[in-house]
Amino acid sequence: xxxxRSQARALGTLPENYLRTLAYRLRQPPRGFKIVKSxxxxxxxxxxxxxxxxELPVPYHKDKDDAPYVTAMNIIRDPETGFYNSCxxxxxxxxxxRGLISFVTPHSHVIMRKYRDMGMDAMPIAFVFGxxxxxxxxxxxxxxxxxAWGEMEMVGTIMDRDIEMVRCETLELNVPAEAEIVxxxxxxxxxxxxxxxVTSPSMYNLPHYENLPEVEVSAITMRGDRPIYRNHQTCxxxxxxxxxxxxxxxxxxxxxxxxxxxxKDVRFPTWGAALSCIIQFSYPREGxxxxxxxxxxGAPWLNTKLVVALSPDTNLDDPxxxxxxxxxxxxxxxxxxxxxxxxxxxxxxxxxxxxxxxxKMGIDxxxxxxxxxxxxxxxxPRNWGQVKLSDYL
Amino acid sequence: xxxxxxxxxPPPTKPLDPxxxxxxxxxxDIVTRVxxxxxxxxxxxxxxxxx
Numbered sequence: 006x007x008x009x010r011s012q013a014r015a016l017g018t019l020p021e022n023y024l025r026t027l028a029y030r031l032r033q034p035p036r037g038f039k040i041v042k043s044x045x046x047x048x049x050x051x052x053x054x055x056x057x058x059x060e061l062p063v064p065y066h067k068d069k070d071d072a073p074y075v076t077a078m079n080i081i082r083d084p085e086t087g088f089y090n091s092c093x094x095x096x097x098x099x100x101x102x103r104g105l106i107s108f109v110t111p112h113s114h115v116i117m118r119k120y121r122d123m124g125m126d127a128m129p130i131a132f133v134f135g136x137x138x139x140x141x142x143x144x145x146x147x148x149x150x151x152x153a154w155g156e157m158e159m160v161g162t163i164m165d166r167d168i169e170m171v172r173c174e175t176l177e178l179n180v181p182a183e184a185e186i187v188x189x190x191x192x193x194x195x196x197x198x199x200x201x202x203v204t205s206p207s208m209y210n211l212p213h214y215e216n217l218p219e220v221e222v223s224a225i226t227m228r229g230d231r232p233i234y235r236n237h238q239t240c241x242x243x244x245x246x247x248x249x250x251x252x253x254x255x256x257x258x259x260x261x262x263x264x265x266x267x268x269k270d271v272r273f274p275t276w277g278a279a280l281s282c283i284i285q286f287s288y289p290r291e292g293x294x295x296x297x298x299x300x301x302x303g304a305p306w307l308n309t310k311l312v313v314a315l316s317p318d319t320n321l322d323d324p325x326x327x328x329x330x331x332x333x334x335x336x337x338x339x340x341x342x343x344x345x346x347x348x349x350x351x352x353x354x355x356x357x358x359x360x361x362x363x364x365k366m367g368i369d370x371x372x373x374x375x376x377x378x379x380x381x382x383x384x385x386p387r388n389w390g391q392v393k394l395s396d397y398l
Numbered sequence: 399x400x401x402x403x404x405x406x407x408p409p410p411t412k413p414l415d416p417x418x419x420x421x422x423x424x425x426x427d428i429v430t431r432v433x434x435x436x437x438x439x440x441x442x443x444x445x446x447x448x449x
Binding site: 007008010011014015016017018022025026028029045062064065066067135136137138139164165166168169183185233235236238240241242243262386387388389390391392393394396397398 | 405406407408410411412413414415416417418419420421425428430431432433434436438439440441442443444445446447448449
């Protein structure tokens with residue numbers, strides 16, 4: 006899911022129509038889902054002590070991992086509204102039926118609090134492996150649900166087709182009938198356990214530790230014929246950077262269009278460490294670009310530290326082209342320094358052709374000596390640089 | 399008559415597959431196929447290299 010080609014295939018459209026399609030479908034009402042009695046994911050059923058998720062091919066993600074790391078989509082149900090919330094909460098598989106789960110989305114924490122407030126000490130959860138990628142795009146939605154849906158109710162909407170759900174074996178929860186593997190579990194809402202060295206989407210080992218709730222596995226169901234285990238690798242630049250931000254892009258597309266801009270694209274580029282956003286559009290008059298930049302920087306997510314506005318002629322698939330536009334088209338805030346006669350953004354000096362004046366900017370992107378040096382250690386997969394994919398094809 | 403801007407995308411060309419294995423078959427031209435055995439310790443480093 007790292008590029009527009011595969012993202013477009015997930016929605017059944019062309020790359021040039023992808024963002025407009027996702028933005029349009031997110032504006033539509035929830036389609037919900039159909040409940041069916043059974044499905045392919047029920048071909049093999051392992052209950053209680055028979056269910057051992059360490060038998061699944063769960064990989065370690067980086068050198069500093071203490072346990073295999075599950076990155077599957079998970080489903081939880083809001084006990085108040087009944088809506089189905091989903092995300093990809095990374096989970097350390099620390100035992101045959103035990104995991105430590107890292108919920109990062111605010112909505113997941115709200116739902117956990119509702120279960121606690123209702124006097125319950127456990128929350129049903131299902132880990133779902135192996136679904137069409139449109140499920141993954143929608144599962145990673147973060148933002149207002151308008152009190153009208155959870156992510157699962159919108160999967161059929163963005164796929165433009167009905168989806169079927171089937172009841173879990175040990176939980177009051179429904180899961181996609183066409184999934185490859187489902188792990189049923191309960192989240193312990195009372196206790197927390199310390200886990201070290203998170204793999205952040207910024208590709209560092211941050212934060213250095215978390216206090217996480219545990220999950221207890223109660224069943225595993227799967228297809229009978231070679232069920233597919235889907236791994237979302239978290240480092241280095243992988244699905245981990247763009248996937249949780251694809252719906253961000255569509256939401257921003259809608260908001261920027263409301264400003265009256267002709268939006269061509271919005272990207273949280275895979276190479277932007279999930280901290281930078283590119284907005285690309287043409288505009289009818291002065292003043293609109295700064296409003297667009299402020300709109301993006303004021304987004305509800307913590308991913309718009311750096312926002313760059315670009316014109317439609319820049320190739321967003323090419324970081325070199327993006328850097329070239331930054332170098333040649335911006336007019337920085339430090340004003341009136343000597344400009345290059347080759348810089349089109351610099352202001353021509355009247356009567357002194359071809360000389361110009363320009364602003365300058367300095368970006369300090371060095372390791373900060375005032376911080377803990379360990380904060381800047383990059384996270385890498387095990388054996389990174391030692392194995393080549395081309396040797397295995 | 400007032401002008402209006404439509405943000406409606408073109409309709410989908412064909413229905414999406416309901417399952418992952420159907421999706422992988424339909425989109426085989428963009429799927430990287432590993433044909434040789436891979437050690438579990440190398441899964442991360444190898445999958446991170448695919449596009």
